[in-house]
Amino acid sequence: MADTTFWDGSEQYLCDKELAQAFHIARTLGMPLLIEGEPGTGKTELPLQFAASQQTEMFVYPAGSKSTVEQFVAKFDHVKYLRDSQIEILNAQRNEKGLDTKLSTGGRDTENLSDYVAMGPAAKAFSTPNSVLLIDEIDKAPREFPNDLLYALSHRKFILPESGEVIETSEKDMPAIVITSNREQELPTAFKGRCIYHYIQFPDAEKMRLIVSKHHPQVSNKIVDASMDIFYQLRRIGLERSPTTRELLNWLRFIKTFTTQEALSKINSLDGLGTLIKTQADLERVQRQFGNASEQSFGTLN
């Protein structure tokens, strides 16, 4: 029986309530969960943490511009197949000439095509009941990729063309499939229609505090207040690339190495700004607006 109990986060991971529900709906209905949202809002974390806390097996497929369904499902190893069939011929020739030594095919049999199929994450996940399958950043993949998945998603079945093998899973044993996207390109409507959709909101201050306390429980409230204040100010001024949760957590990791007093002054002088701001234009803009400390560091540099 597939694990369809309600799961809403673990010690390390604060799962947004709505996300937890969407995830639950997806697992109960045996449909993939498509998560979209700003970078750094913890899209990828969900399946990772879920797999970790449920101690189930996890398969990851990071999508990229060269992604193909072959890589995702299973690949037929033509090179090995060619090599082995050549070896067979060679062995036969050697046999004719009365040579005893044979070249080995490593236990593979050219008659048995499935020996040459290298399973991809999807095939592995579908043959492992109750596992977790993550397709990361599907928006980076070519447009055909999501379209090619349509059949597999609605029928819970992959067919390997070369060997004719069928990898199938029942609704019960269906792996929990999570797909993430940064919305860099629009996904096909037909694809979205086969997914449970959830858009992650950027966490508000209240939620952010909880997230921070999960990651850096030992940091004092004062520091968290001060840093979050700056963080949300930076987000509000409309930078090219606004800092996200990930950046705030990284910044705090740097800040917390100091004593409280030092840390507060570090925060106010925007020390370690590089962890928060990622483009030169933004950096200049922040320096213009928040002025003071950055100018000093300018002075010391020159």
Next chain:
Amino acid sequence: MFTTLPEAFKKFDLAVDVRALLLLQRAMDKGLVRTIGDLFNVLRTFIIKDPEHMGPYTKAFYAYFLDINIRPNDRLNDAILRSQTFEQWKETNFGRIEDDITPDEWVNRFLDQVHLTHYDIKEVLDGRELWDKDKGDLEDNPEGNKDEALNRPLDRMADYSDLTLEELMQRMEEVKEQQQSEHSGGSHWIGTGGISPYGHGGGAKDGIRVGGSGGGKMARKVLGDSNFFPVDLEAILNDNNIDAALASLKGIVEETAHEILDVKETIEKGLERGGLFIPEIKNETFDKLQVLLIIDNGGYSMHPYIKSVQTLFRKMKTRFAHDLETYYFHNTVYRQVFTDSQRRKSLPIERLLSKDPNYHVFFIGDAAMAPYELDRASLNTYSEIKEHFKKVAWLNPEPVRYWNGTLSTQIIKELLPMYPLTPKGIEQAVLEMNRKK
């Protein structure tokens, strides 16, 4: 009853089909829908496919299931306070007691109930059990209270899991009445009153706020945030819909292809043939885009639009990186256009006409001028341009309804295909241009 759902949601420009209804049925069979808050969340994951749908979805849901109509620019609070549903709910649940609760607080309570999910109830019940176990001696109301907590099964309160879609709506009405009769010491339907020992921020695990306020907060946030509404494609080009316009402009990108040896494919196919290698050829495609932009930057009437137009085409240039040339004119084109926005350096129209006829030509202007300005020379110029470049469009920032009020606009419209300077208009222009191959 639910058969009207797709149609009702379509009025809000949401694509809902039978599949969503079937999914909903399946979700109900699996016990995912037990409260109206569940219904909101479950339907949302089926219907919303883009953050832009959230606003319309919230409105559609409130209108369809709660009969609360949110007008444009309405606050959710106002819409709720105005509604019959809220009045009824208040009366049913709390009678006519007028205490010092502010309207906003009433709305919060209402939203808490509307968006309460069975997960919330479960969490509270779990918490309650724990609480009862831990602090049984502190129980302030020993009789029945504990029983009530444990016997407050979801199915008596608000379990819709064994119902068909048709029955759900009816049941919702019944439950409302049921609440009235069971209104004793906090055994509400899905009421926050019934779980008051914990209240907000208390009893739930990890100190997370009890109740569906998350959903209510969400709904409120969604309505106030333009990110959750689709871009108005009929609005004159502005900073908000510039990306939508860009998307419609993409249509004019043309592809050219030339053939190269596909090494990878050759090897792979060769291997499949068992070592017989035959060269495989593939087409390598390049985007090709040639645009002439001719902008009216004279006079005040055009002033507000120039910035957004330029941003649009600059974005287009960086995005597709191709031939884009911009020229300027004042009111109408005579025998020359200008290469700088101050209109000091001129370019004779003949030079323009010597360019590749495959260029897409966009005129951008309000085409409004005194009748004498649009003389024979100018009209000839337009005809010649139209003759030479097959793909010509005039984008007019003035609202379409004013076009017929200006003589010069009418004349130019007869000569050149004219479209409003909106994402929709640009899309139409591009479609029309692509037809002329």
